[in-house]
Amino acid sequence: MIQSLLIANRGEIACRVIRTARRLGIRTIAVYSDADADALHVREADEAVHIGPSPARESYLVGEKIIAAARATGAEAIHPGYGFLSENAEFAQAVIDAGLVWVGPDPASITAMGLKDAAKKLMAQAGVPVTPGYMGEEQAAIFLADEAAKIGYPVLIKAVAGGGGKGMRLVESEDEFADALASCKREAASSFGNDHVLIEKYILSPRHIEVQVFGDSHGNIVHLFERDCSLQRRHQKVIEEAPAPGMDAATRTALCTAAVRAAKAVDYVGAGTIEFIADGSEGLRADRIWFMEMNTRLQVEHPVTEAITGVDLVEWQLRVASGEPLPLAQHDLGIDGWAMEARLYAEDPAKGFLPSIGKLELLQFGDAPGGRIDTGVYEGAEVSPFYDPMIAKVIAWGDDREVARERLGEMLADSAVWPVRTNASFLVKALDHPDFVTGTVDTGLIGRDGEALAQTPAPSREALEAAAAALVPLYDPPGFRLNAAPARAAWFLLDGERVEIAVDGGSEAPVPSVLVTEQGQAWLLAHWRKEGTAGGAAGSGSILAPMPGKVIAVEVAQGDVVTKGQKLLTLEAMKMEHTLTAPFDGVVAELNTQAGAQVQVEALLARIEEHDA
Incomplete structure (x- = not known):
């Protein structure tokens, strides 16, 4: 070893x-x-x-x-x-x-599977079914357009050296082909240094099914069954599960046998994944599943395979690399229960999934029987702008698919992260989507319904009342009159708007703000202060930081008269500049920042008040 x-x-x-x-x-x-x-x-x-x-x-x-x-x-x-x-x-x-x-695998195996066109040719020679398409060397635009017409629209143009969803274009008609080809080639050249593309038939109800394979240096190769990774956003996997819903025994045997044949074609050693595209329009059928590509490494979603097989795939990697044979033979491997994994990212779905960076002042993960958290951060750590913004992989196992789904939803809903934004509530809603619940997901689900899934939920009335009780002191406010009912209320900001909640009780010692977490979403609720009022009004004049970042320019001073659309300040975040402007004609009533300041998401930077003409 x-x-x-x-x-x-x-x-x-x-x-x-x-x-x-x-x-x-x-x-x-x-x-x-x-x-x-x-x-x-x-x-x-x-x-x-x-x-x-x-x-x-x-x-x-x-x-x-x-x-x-x-x-x-x-x-x-x-x-x-x-x-x-x-x-x-x-x-x-x-x-x-x-x-x-x-x-890892032999460098020759990596090379053999590294280019999509060469890999497909090799798979076809090995008897592995491949998607209908063109994979030749000729790259002239006119020639490729003719090939696309022969295949029949819609088609996918894919960079032969692509990966991670880059260098890929869906073309639905002949009129769109030329522009899509040029765009795809530009992106491929920029991202991979190779602008060659292939064209393949686009499957109308596509499901992404992949098979975990493992080989050793003694000639043994096994599969560890399949995963379904069909829930995707812009070709990036969102939620994965094992086994695949709707997979019958005969189709599983045909699929996994083809995956082992693919691995043997390159004398594969180590952990690898054979990815297939399936036409799910009539359920999963062996004659409607085709090879896409091979990933010659451990996959992000490997924990779901570990959960249903009881195998530690990293241990297998280390043992095989040490020259040992595979710990188990094919007949020793089986499927136990169901597992799902969600990728919890530092991003804001309500703002186009913009990455959210900054310090993780609060980081709590939900728990459930059979649950697992794989993370590389801790409470107090920084989410950096330099790398993939994954906070954690949240994995749930259950005796059946519904139990696994419910447990994963509970773990995500009970997670709490602040002030960094996450996609937790988006994931919770995706798990509850009717198509996901029934296991009839295809890769276009988020493209169709993603806008609704990305909407930021509002906190429940119960959560708001609890927050209000913490914000309001336990005494009668000024203006108390004999025989009049106590008038306690909390005024606070929620997404830039003033919210007022009546309170029956209250706290012994009022707090300046309360963090509310619910369904994976977090809100910081604080008293809104305005001179001369009991709490005051916020309205749309509040200028809040849309994400953590650095204030690089302040164009106004407190007391300045401004007009609607006038630049107030500039925030730099994720290597991009974000200009914040006046929402209406008015006066800069508050200015709470300066150039060079680091600010957190939803920090109140300035407040504009309407002024009398």
């Missing part, structure tokens, strides 16, 4: 690998950038090495620095996790050439 392991990654996957390695008695070495100096994976590893500035291209994507760190710390092996250099054949070969153990 490997005795020391460097994890060439960060975040939750680095923490995930460290957990298993520690259980096996393996010394772990983390690498980190400037932004990750105090990250969870650095804290949890036995040793950590700084490898450069915050941008990934200067740290996590520099193979020479990672190999140097392994040598300096005496690491025996390198685990790449997923993303970054995990599917980089040149890096894998460099690790091997340096005399280190590469915890």
Whole structure:
């Protein structure tokens, strides 16, 4: 068994690998950038090495620095996790050439499956069903348009070197083809340095089904059944589950047999995933499922497979990399129950899923029987603008699909994060969507109904009343009159609007603000202060920070007269500038910030009052 392991990654996957390695008695070495100096994976590893500035291209994507760190710390092996250099054949070969153990497939296997067109040709030769389409070398626009017409619209144009949803365009008619092709090629060249594309038939009721495969250096290859990853947003997976709903035994056998055949075609060693596209218009059928691509690494969604099989896939990776045979044969593997995983991201669905960065002042995860949280952050940590904004993977297991679904919903609803925004309430609503409940999801569901799912819910009346009771002191307010009913009420801001709630009781010691969390959503409720009024009015004159960021310019001063649309200040967040303007003609009644200030989401930056003509 490997005795020391460097994890060439960060975040939750680095923490995930460290957990298993520690259980096996393996010394772990983390690498980190400037932004990750105090990250969870650095804290949890036995040793950590700084490898450069915050941008990934200067740290996590520099193979020479990672190999140097392994040598300096005496690491025996390198685990790449997923993303970054995990599917980089040149890096894998460099690790091997340096005399280190590469915890992954042979570089030749990575290369064989790295280009979508070459991989499809190889799969077709191996007897694996592939989607109808064109995968040739000719790239002239006129020629490709003719091929698309032969295939029949709608079609997908896909970059042969693509991944992560980039370099992909859906074309529904001949009139759209030329512009879509040009756009796809530009994005492919920019993202992957290769503008070659393939064209394939677009499946009208597509489901994304994938099979976990595993091979060893002794010629053994097994599958660990399928996962359904059909709930997607812009080709990015949102919720995954195992097994796939509606999969009968005969179709499962045909699908998993094809996946093993695909892995054997490249002499695969280690953990890999064969991804298929299925036409779900008439349910899952073996003759309507086609190969898409292979991911030559551990997948983000691997925990759902672990949950239904009882297998630790990272342990298998480490054992296979150490030269051991697979711990179990195919006949030893089976499916127990159902599992679902949701990706909890630091993003604001109500604002177009803009990433939300800043300090995690509150971070609490919900719990349920069979629940699991894979995370790379902790309360007090910073969500950085430099990397993927995943907070955690929330995983639930149950005896059947409905139990797993309910448990996952409970875990998400009971999560509390502040002031960073998350997609928790979006995920809760997605789990409750009628099509998801019945297991009839296709990859277009969020595209059709995403706007409704993304709407920010309002807190319940019960939550507001509890908050109001905490905000209001337990005494009679000024103006109390004999034989008159006490008039207690809380005035606070909710999404920039004044809300008034009558209170029967109240708190002994009033607090300046109350954090309310419900259904995975969080609201900070505070007294609204305006001179001369009992609480005052907020209205739409409140200028709130739309996300955590830095104020880089303030164009007005308190007392200034402003006109509707006039620039007030500029906020920089996620490397973008956001201009905040006056909502109507008025006066700057309050100005609570200055250039250079760091502000949190929904901080009151300024307030505009209407003024008398």
